[in-house]
Amino acid sequence: MIVYEVNIKVLEAVADDYRAWLGDHMRELLTLPGFVSAEVLIVEPEVATPEHQEIVVHYRMDSHHALIQYLRDHAPRMRAKVGERFAGQFEIHRRVLAPLVEMLPV
DSSP states (O other), X not given: OEEEEEEEEEEGGGHHHHHHHHHHHHHHHTTSTTEEEEEEEEOOOSSOOTTEEEEEEEEEESOHHHHHHHHXXXXXXXXXXXXXXXXXXXXXXXXXXXXXXXXOOO
């Protein structure tokens, strides 16, 4: 399992609308092959930035191969949707996290 992480910095003026859109976007992604689950996190900054809100989405995928297929076959279309709706009102950075060690309480 891998985590496809999407870091979003969105203008506060459109943050509510963005989060509503994001829920629909995530549900659509979860219908695609390889997507297992998704989690949305709000960043609590050390210093408040009232003009922006930071959101992190973790998509859990069943394999790196599934991510490669998503990036090739679906990502351009999915990314275009957010660009059309919120052009100039957000920044997105993505990264892939692969498990190294998992520890559970004894």
